Structures are given as C-alpha cells and as structure tokens.
Amino acid sequence: MEQLKHECGVAMIRLLKPLEYYEEKYGTWMYGLNKLYLLMEKQHNRGQEGAGLACVKLEANPGEEYMFRERALGSSAITEIFGTVQSNFKDLPKEQLHDAGYAKRVLPFAGEVYMGHLRYSTTGKSGISYVHPFLRRNNWRAKNLALCGNFNMTNVDEIFARITAIGQHPRKYADTYIMLEQVGHRLDREVERVFNLAEAEGLAGMEITRYIEDHIDLANVLRTSSKEWDGGYVMCGLTGSGETFAVRDPWGIRTAFWYQDDEIVVLASERPVIQTALNVPAGSIRELQPGQAMFIHKAGKVRTVQINKPREVRPCSFERIYFSRGSDADIYRERKLLGEKLVPNILKAIDYDIDHTVFSFIPNTAEVAFYGMLQGLDEYLNEEKVYQIDALGHAPGHDELERILSRRIRSEKVAIKDIKLRTFIAEGNSRNDLAAHVYDITYGSLVPGEDNLVIIDDSIVRGTTLRQSIIGILDRLNPKKIVIVSSSPQVRYPDYYGIDMSRMSEFIAFKAAVELLKERDMKDVIAAAYRKSKEQVGLPKEQMVNYVKDIYAPFTDEEISAKMVELLTPKGTKAQVQIVYQPLEGLHEACPKHPGDWYFSGDYPTPGGVKLLNAAFIDYIEQVYQF
Incomplete structure (x- = not known):
C-alpha cells in the first residue's frame, strides 16, 4: 500500500x-x-x-x-x-x-x-x-x-x-x-x-x-x-x-x-x-x-x-515481511504464516460472521499473506462445519448436509492498483484528487449494506494511502464494516539500518499515541520523555536508553489502533472502520530466525540505533512544541 x-x-x-x-x-x-x-x-x-x-x-x-x-x-x-x-x-x-x-x-x-x-x-x-x-x-x-x-x-x-x-x-x-x-x-x-x-x-x-x-x-x-x-x-x-x-x-x-x-x-x-x-x-x-x-x-x-x-x-524481519522476493521458499512460507496468525483477531473484528464477510488484499505485496489468511479461515470454517454436523444429533439428511457443507470463505479481488495514474499531474489540488484514485475497486464484489470487507496489507507505516485513497474508495462498495488488516505489528520507531523511515513524524502509530496523551491530559508523559532524552545528549551511545517507549506505555495496542482509525478515516465515510494488527508474538512465531523487530518494539540491535532515535525524538518535540 x-x-x-x-x-x-x-x-x-x-x-x-x-x-x-x-x-x-x-x-x-x-x-x-x-x-x-x-x-x-x-x-x-x-x-x-x-x-x-x-x-x-x-x-x-x-x-x-x-x-x-x-x-x-x-x-x-x-x-x-x-x-x-x-x-x-x-x-x-x-x-x-x-x-x-x-x-x-x-x-x-x-x-x-x-x-x-x-x-x-x-x-x-x-x-x-x-x-x-x-x-x-x-x-x-x-x-x-x-x-x-x-x-x-x-x-x-x-x-x-x-x-x-x-x-x-x-x-x-x-x-x-x-x-x-x-x-x-x-x-x-x-x-x-x-x-x-x-x-x-x-x-x-x-x-x-x-x-x-x-x-x-x-x-x-x-x-x-x-x-x-x-x-x-x-x-x-x-x-x-x-x-x-x-x-x-x-x-x-x-x-x-x-x-x-x-x-x-x-x-x-x-x-x-x-x-x-x-x-x-x-x-x-x-x-x-x-x-x-x-x-x-x-x-x-x-x-x-x-x-x-x-x-x-538480529536479522531484519522487515526483509521477510516486505522487501525480499516472495519467490524464496522460506519467505513465502513465513508470509503465509503471518496471514494465518491474524485469523483469531480478524474473526473477533467481524464478530465471527463469516457468511457476511468478503476477504481481499491490497495489491500486490500482501498477496501471499492473504493466501495464508484464507488457509487459516478455511481451517476455522471446517471446524465449524464439524461442530454443526455433530450438533444435529442424528443421521443428517441430504439438505442439512448440503446447507452446512456449502458454506465457503468468500474471497474477491476488491482493490486494483491503477499505477499509470500517478505520473502526470503535479498541481496541488489536482494531485490530491488523483491520489484518491490510485486504487480502483471491483464493483459488485460484495452485498451493499450487508457484507463486511476484510482487506489485508503487509504493513501500515504512515497511513497516507489509507487516508487519501484506500478507505474512501472501499467505502463506495457500501460495506457494513471495513477491517484493514496489517500482517506486521504497529510500526512505532524509525529504522537506521537501510530502510527509508527515519523521522518520528512519519509514523501514524506515534501520532496516535501522542493524540491519546493529549486527550487524556497526560502531556507530562511527553515532557518527561523529552527531558530524559535531552539529558542523554553527549553520553556515549552505549549508555543511551530508549525513552520513546514511555509515549506508548500507557496504552494497549487496541487503543492505539482505534485512535489511528479516527486519524485516518476520511470525513463522510459511511462504513465502520477497524484496523487489526499482527501481534509481536505472531511475527516472531512466523519468522523465528529473524528476530530483528526494532521498528515495532524499539529494541535496537546496536547502540547507534538508540542514539539516532534519541536525536530524532528530540528534533520532533522541539519542532512541534517549540521547546
């Protein structure tokens, strides 16, 4: 995305x-x-x-x-x-x-x-x-x-x-x-x-x-x-x-x-x-x-x-989730497992209503995780079918069996990337309108007003495309609920080892946590994290501590996700919107040989990472709050 x-x-x-x-x-x-x-x-x-x-x-x-x-x-x-x-x-x-x-x-x-x-x-x-x-x-x-x-x-x-x-x-x-x-x-x-x-x-x-x-x-x-x-x-x-x-x-x-x-x-x-x-x-x-x-x-x-x-x-887990070619046998298997690990949280988000939910993916990098998600959903549905047949309590008739066995996971290609639109218009308002149409949708792919739409992506970092294009275009299908699923956990911290995300202002998860602190009259948490970070300037990098973790500490993942939905959902969206993230444990279970997770956990593998995070956080606070 x-x-x-x-x-x-x-x-x-x-x-x-x-x-x-x-x-x-x-x-x-x-x-x-x-x-x-x-x-x-x-x-x-x-x-x-x-x-x-x-x-x-x-x-x-x-x-x-x-x-x-x-x-x-x-x-x-x-x-x-x-x-x-x-x-x-x-x-x-x-x-x-x-x-x-x-x-x-x-x-x-x-x-x-x-x-x-x-x-x-x-x-x-x-x-x-x-x-x-x-x-x-x-x-x-x-x-x-x-x-x-x-x-x-x-x-x-x-x-x-x-x-x-x-x-x-x-x-x-x-x-x-x-x-x-x-x-x-x-x-x-x-x-x-x-x-x-x-x-x-x-x-x-x-x-x-x-x-x-x-x-x-x-x-x-x-x-x-x-x-x-x-x-x-x-x-x-x-x-x-x-x-x-x-x-x-x-x-x-x-x-x-x-x-x-x-x-x-x-x-x-x-x-x-x-x-x-x-x-x-x-x-x-x-x-x-x-x-x-x-x-x-x-x-x-x-x-x-x-x-x-x-x-x-600490090999980089983002290599496995996003950057490396999915044709590698191990990476393909891991990405499928990332999708499968999300199934319990997805079912919870749709209130277990499989019959009125369409499942899809954001093209193209999330496609393999989508197949893993479908596999996990199929296994869940098969268990449901066995339970329903057992619950009949007698030798079932043909119609009863057909009604149970005909239930299917409904998957459709809902979103289509219209790449060729991006290249021409540079003027501000026109460009914004164009950005809203980077993705197209398959009309008629779900029942308006009745069906939920679950759509998986590999990661949500800035949320820009969700806000400018994805949510608005999906809402045109009139789903009852849109569930955006990320196969990776919440990206909360910058990377300093070769990925192009190095500024605090880029992360929608960070913005959501800061907004929650403001709403709940907890600005003192921001001030304390800034003060402790500022006191570290000049220390050897080996002695530095990640105090940005304090910004996230008061909230659950679900609270931060809910605030992200508020920040990213365009005005006039009719459907209810929810974001479901991969738990950190799910990532490690899917990619056990690549435990490098600093962009999610803040646990940097080298002292230099903490040093640069410290500088980025101080820079963000001083720009936004004029300290």
Whole structure:
C-alpha cells in the first residue's frame, strides 16, 4: 500500500575459467556480464534511484586499462548502464565479437570479476556521485579499490572524527565515502606490509608486484577497518589486482547469499535471484554469516573468515515481511504464516460472521499473506462445519448436509492498483484528487449494506494511502464494516539500518499515541520523555536508553489502533472502520530466525540505533512544541 523505498542490493560474480571457456560452452564470453544483468534485474525492487557496475580484468599488461565502472540514475538505470557497456561491442564484426582473446586484450568490461549495485537513498543524499560502486584509484594495481554495499552506518560522526584526526580527508561527509577511505587506507597499509616482506626477500621490480598480489590478505584490511562500524551492512569490494570480498555486519541485520561451482562464484542480497539466474537448488546456496567475510583470491580460491565476533544476532524481519522476493521458499512460507496468525483477531473484528464477510488484499505485496489468511479461515470454517454436523444429533439428511457443507470463505479481488495514474499531474489540488484514485475497486464484489470487507496489507507505516485513497474508495462498495488488516505489528520507531523511515513524524502509530496523551491530559508523559532524552545528549551511545517507549506505555495496542482509525478515516465515510494488527508474538512465531523487530518494539540491535532515535525524538518535540 505505502511504498517503503528501501533498500540497496548487491551482486558479485567471479568467473573461475578463462573467457574462452564460456565462449566455447555458452556461445559468448559475456557469460559473466549477462549473469550480472540477470542478478541485478531480479533485485530491481531494491534499486529505485540508481545502479552501477564495476569490472576488473585479470592479468592486464602495463599501460592497459583493467578496472572499469559505469553508473546511472533513475528507475531505468540497470538498462542504461548495460546498454552503455554493450555499446562498446555492438559495431564489431561477428568474428571479433566472438573472439574471447581479442575481447580480453582490447574491449572494456571484458573481464573475470564483476560487481553490481542497486541504490535507494535512505539519507536524502542523491545524485550520480552517491551511486555505487565507489572507486579509489592508485598507480599500484593492488591499491585500486571499488566498493559498494547495502547498509546504513549509525556512527558516521564518530568514525569521521577519528579518521580525520589521523590525517585522512574523505571527499564527502557520507558513510560510503568514509568507509571507502577507511578500507582504502588499510588496503594501502596491507600492500606496504607485503611490499616490505618482498623487499626483505630480495625481490625487485615486477617480482615485487607479483609477490604483493599473491600474498595480500584482505582479511587484515577488513578486521582493522570494520571493527568500529555500528549499523547493518553487507559491504562488497574488489581490487585492481582481482581480489574480491563481501562482509556482513556482526548483528546479521542485512543479508547476503553465495554460491560456488567449478565455473563461477556468485553473491547477491537475496537467495532466489541466485536460484533463478543459475538454475541451482536452494540447498546449494550458502548464507554469509553474521560478522563473516567471503574472499576470492585473484587465483580463484574461495574462503570464508570470521572478521568480527557475532553479536546478539538480529536479522531484519522487515526483509521477510516486505522487501525480499516472495519467490524464496522460506519467505513465502513465513508470509503465509503471518496471514494465518491474524485469523483469531480478524474473526473477533467481524464478530465471527463469516457468511457476511468478503476477504481481499491490497495489491500486490500482501498477496501471499492473504493466501495464508484464507488457509487459516478455511481451517476455522471446517471446524465449524464439524461442530454443526455433530450438533444435529442424528443421521443428517441430504439438505442439512448440503446447507452446512456449502458454506465457503468468500474471497474477491476488491482493490486494483491503477499505477499509470500517478505520473502526470503535479498541481496541488489536482494531485490530491488523483491520489484518491490510485486504487480502483471491483464493483459488485460484495452485498451493499450487508457484507463486511476484510482487506489485508503487509504493513501500515504512515497511513497516507489509507487516508487519501484506500478507505474512501472501499467505502463506495457500501460495506457494513471495513477491517484493514496489517500482517506486521504497529510500526512505532524509525529504522537506521537501510530502510527509508527515519523521522518520528512519519509514523501514524506515534501520532496516535501522542493524540491519546493529549486527550487524556497526560502531556507530562511527553515532557518527561523529552527531558530524559535531552539529558542523554553527549553520553556515549552505549549508555543511551530508549525513552520513546514511555509515549506508548500507557496504552494497549487496541487503543492505539482505534485512535489511528479516527486519524485516518476520511470525513463522510459511511462504513465502520477497524484496523487489526499482527501481534509481536505472531511475527516472531512466523519468522523465528529473524528476530530483528526494532521498528515495532524499539529494541535496537546496536547502540547507534538508540542514539539516532534519541536525536530524532528530540528534533520532533522541539519542532512541534517549540521547546
């Protein structure tokens, strides 16, 4: 319903055979390039703002370019960057196009190592200079670095202060630039360490270069550069000499998966994209573990190393609810279970009147949860049928059985997303009117004045689309009651690890709690939470406490939901409206391996999350109340 514009995606490919091998077996030396395109397109849901790719040729001769990069802005950036790359080849005669040796010597992007990135900004910083991969150039091949990632760092200020104090000078105050400078600095030191070893062995000239590229250890680089990072991340990189790496945060907040056979090594943000791109079973794909890094040596040897000690592992549950592709077997099962877990609260909301209720979903992300909800409702109805047949107390007649067994869960496609309406009108009043028609309805899908309408969505964060479009358009069907169901719990707190929701003013649950405090003459709760938060400013982040929880503490989930209904229901709505949320326990039962729930519970996995929440709450209160 409300598009949450997280999040970045990564893809890496390392070919383990010469380009001639792929030309002979697959009919093109562009096998790696084509697979990268597929991996990126299959993760297009993560890249609404830009995309980029980098390539390294192994064993290029001095004077020949060996490291290439292409970037573009916009939702069609993937097509644009690959179109630009292909433009280097399109006018070649067929013989040259299929000459892998010629491609390797002459053509740009004809390499063995590829890295791709899909970007969405969660910090408000945009433009081509912020699109990954980032490059750090050097005359030493091993010191060249390309970096990209799916991440947000919560302690950029601390890292920036520390690295500038020792003389480093990042080009921009942004976490990617700062991390590039950190990793690049440690890479320089690692090269110098190996250089000294080579000299001690009496090597000179190109012998030193080869020795460095054969003996460099990127695990040393990552250990020293990542130990202070606070946030959720999967960071990927490659060097000019062909070393490749990916490292995951020690809390396991962000995810990455990898696959290896004798032809190729692949890494991506999501498992099913590897399954699809390479046609391999899920069981052959490994997950990068919290705090772990995967390295691919320039010679093609793959190893994993524990870089940072795993902390309390808190993988992001929003990945499962909303962002990851539902084609993953585990995610599909979890989303169905999220829908099924809601059935008891849904039945309560409709007073168990299944016969006069139509069930539907908000297109398109809630569709899988909808199927789980239907499955749970079917099980409930079957139990009802058994009870009714037992209650007859005699051998039932045909008509009696038919009346009981003919009862069905009524499901319809009630809401239809009319995406093409969004793009034209920008003027205020016209735009508001247009927003009200982003969704259309299926007329005649329920009995006016008699039927309830239950409609499920994956999450309700801001409530904007409910207020501007959904409730008003559904009310045109004249249902007796509209029950909006969220497969996730109430979103109460900002995210600082890569999801685009970082301000307190965005959350309808927070607005509802504040309104309840005002109504009940409890403004002192707001003032006390503000005062305690303000007193924490300047403390080490490890000592900070989440006092925003005090805003919600006086109320039940149901009270907050009821207030949300008041705030979101347009004037003139005829139907009664209710919002039903997933309980936090239901989320954890459905997604037991992904307990990261800070946006619902306020229990942040890292100290930096609490620090940024504290700042956001203070900023909100001072803007609204002019403290």
